[in-house]
Amino acid sequence: MLTLEEGTFLVKTARRVIEAHIRGKRPPSVKNVSEELKKPRGVFVTLTKHGELRGCIGHPMPTMPLIDALVDSAISSATRDPRFPPLEVSELDKILVEVSVLTEPKPIEVDDPREYPGAIVVGRDGLIVEYGGHAGLLLPQVAVEWKWDAEEFLSHACMKAGLMPDAWLDRGIRISRFSAQVFSERTPGGKVEERGFEER
Numbered sequence: 275m276l277t278l279e280e281g282t283f284l285v286k287t288a289r290r291v292i293e294a295h296i297r298g299k300r301p302p303s304v305k306n307v308s309e310e311l312k313k314p315r316g317v318f319v320t321l322t323k324h325g326e327l328r329g330c331i332g333h334p335m336p337t338m339p340l341i342d343a344l345v346d347s348a349i350s351s352a353t354r355d356p357r358f359p360p361l362e363v364s365e366l367d368k369i370l371v372e373v374s375v376l377t378e379p380k381p382i383e384v385d386d387p388r389e390y391p392g393a394i395v396v397g398r399d400g401l402i403v404e405y406g407g408h409a410g411l412l413l414p415q416v417a418v419e420w421k422w423d424a425e426e427f428l429s430h431a432c433m434k435a436g437l438m439p440d441a442w443l444d445r446g447i448r449i450s451r452f453s454a455q456v457f458s459e460r461t462p463g464g465k466v467e468e469r470g471f472e473e474r
Contacts, residue, residue: 276375280308281457282466284373287341288319288348289463292371295349296361307341315340316376316452318413319351321361321369328369329355334402334411334452336378344373372458372469374413376400379450387443391424397473399451401431405444410435414454418471 276284291301317340318332331350333343348371352361361369379402382393394401400414410431417427428449429439441447456469 276310276455276457278457278466278468280310281373281375281455281468283307284311284317284340284344284375285371285457285459285466288344288373289371289459291345291348292321292352292361293366296352296363296366301345301349304341304345311341312339314338315343316378317343317347318374318376318454319344319347320372320374320413321351322372323365323369327357328365329358329361330413331355332374332376334376334379336376340375367462370459370462372456374415374454374456377453379452381448381450387445387447390428390442390449394424394427394451395473396422396424396427397471398453400454401427402450402452403428403431403435403437403442404448404450405432405435405437405441405446408435408437410437413456414452415456415469415471 287304294301314336316334316336321329329351331354332347384390384393396417400412402411412431412434428442432439432441457466458469459466
C-alpha cells in the first residue's frame with residue numbers, strides 16, 4: 275500500500291510531466307523517490323475535464339518501475355489516447371489528474387462462466403478481458419462511477435475489448451481482476467486525496 279504522500283507525489287509528478295511535454299519542454303527528471311515507487315507496478319493515468327474523460331492510458335502489468343511507468347502513462351494519456359486529440363496548453367488548468375496504482379492482475383477461476391458475476395466485487399475489482407487476440411481493461415472506479423452491477427461491468431469490459439456484451443459467457447474467454455489505489459486532484463493542480471469506493 276502506498277502512503278498519501280507517495281500518491282500525492284505520483285499525481286504531482288504526472289502533472290509536471292504532462293505540462294512539460296505539452297509545452298514542448300523536456301520532462302522533469304524524477305529523483306529521490308521512495309523505494310516503494312521503484313518497484314514494478316501497473317499504473318494508469320486518467321485525465322478528466324469538466325467531469326468528462328479526456329484521456330486514460332497506462333501499463334496493466336508490473337513490467338517496469340512504478341515511477342517510470344507513471345511518466346510514460348502520463349505522456350500517453352495526454353497525447354496518445356486514440357479517442358481524443360492531444361491535450362492543448364489551454365486545457366492544462368482545466369484538467370484533473372488521477373493516478374491508479376494496480377495490483378498484479380490474477381485470472382478469475384470459475385467452473386462455469388455464469389459464476390463470473392458472483393466472483394466480482396464492484397468497487398474493489400478492475401477487469402481485464404482477453405479473447406481471440408482481443409483485450410480490454412476497465413479500472414475499478416469505472417463501474418462505481420457508472421453505477422454498474424457485476425454483469426454490466428463484465429459486459430462493458432467485453433465491449434472495451436471489441437467483443438459482444440455477452441462474450442463473458444464463452445468458455446474460451448480469460449477474465450482477470452485487479453485492485454487499485456486511486457489518487458486524484460480535487461481541483462486542477464490542487465490538493466490530492468486518495469479515493470475510496472464502496473464495495474458491493
